[in-house]
Amino acid sequence: MTDITKTDVLIVGAGPVGLFAVFELGLFDMKCHLIDILDRPGGQCAELYPEKPIYDIPGWPSISAQGLVDKLLEQIAPFKPDFTYNRMVSSLEKLEDGGFRVTTDENEVFEAKVVVIAAGGGSFQPKRPPIPGIEPYEGKSVFYSVRRMEDFRGHDLVIVGGGDSALDWTLNLQPVAKSVTLVHRRPEFRAAPDSVNKMYAMQEMKQLAFRVGQVTGLAGADGKLSSAVIKGPDGDVEVPCTRMLPFFGLTMKLGPIAEWGLNLHENLIPVDTEKFQTSVPGIFAVGDINWYPGKLKLILSGFHEVALMAQAAKRIISPGERIVFQYTTSSTSLQKKLGVVET
């Protein structure tokens, strides 16, 4: 029997809007658990442009994306949210008591009275490299991450890419694999200089091969790779390849949320503008992933949305309870929750 994690509100996505939802829900005493496919909070702000300034956060003439994430984490800390990282929500089912059961891709099970989808542009997933005919090999010979190094033992391994993942795995798998060929379209790398130097030193000692070029073709049968064609400055070269690890960055995909019966509008989730509730009562969608007439994909719009959503969520979680509208500036009860006055 799998352990079930219970919470009031399950938030899918720990980007800025998911994080601020914790604040608004917390003011109404709702406990939140966030699930994110990345290994840290912040969503696109953390993954795509952490150092870029944002100029349209009210009260902040300029703040870096990571800076905003850090401030939001500080702001929601009093509500002690729980986080589960490196997980994608895979399925959602409605329970008889009106709540929801959500399962992740690693089969963890969550139960919540309310689900808030704050999944932004979707989940970050490895980008499929521009190699024709790669699909049949995926999951059999072509992998986008290393779960067990043993899976690469004794294989002719081709690693494609020029960032830290490509370099790190080149160095780490070199002792395990039968052969390692690193392919990158230019001799400069985006990786830590130390790793690059090590790689070049190992190439010097013929412990691995580095080829400038792009993989243009694959050969094999039944999902089993046998060789790869690398187009380089001196023409095509065929190298033995029984395992391939392409590292082409991340892209955003809606993923399993598309199967949740939420009547998608061009891959976005339609909501009303009073509660930001989806077509399924108890499931809300906020931030870039939702759609309504006039929708703007701005962080500040998402912040507004979660404030209204929290009121509606409270009515579901505490039916019949009177909701008192209060200001954090003047309400002692809110200030106690924020830990800014003696309790």
Added chain:
Amino acid sequence: MTKLTFIAHDGTHFDMDAENGSTVMENAIRNAVPGIEAECGGACACATCHVYVDEAWTALVGEPEAMEEDMLDFAYDVQPNSRLSCQIKVRDALDGLVVRVPARQG
């Protein structure tokens, strides 16, 4: 106003007037040029606004900076005239610029 032309992968021409100071990518989005996705919104943080600069214009448009060059690693079928259109600013000297959209983005 500066004239700008995108040639989509199927050969369709998209001619437009672009404001100086705007990016080539922004103009593609405004005019719904197919094949320019601009997933990150112009932060030079993806490679989904990749274009090929017409050979006649490469010298004037110039070379990508290091950060853009890094991002181009994620693009499909990178050529010597590849640029990310969010990193090209429209200016008088580029009046008449022609760029081509690749077969696919990333």
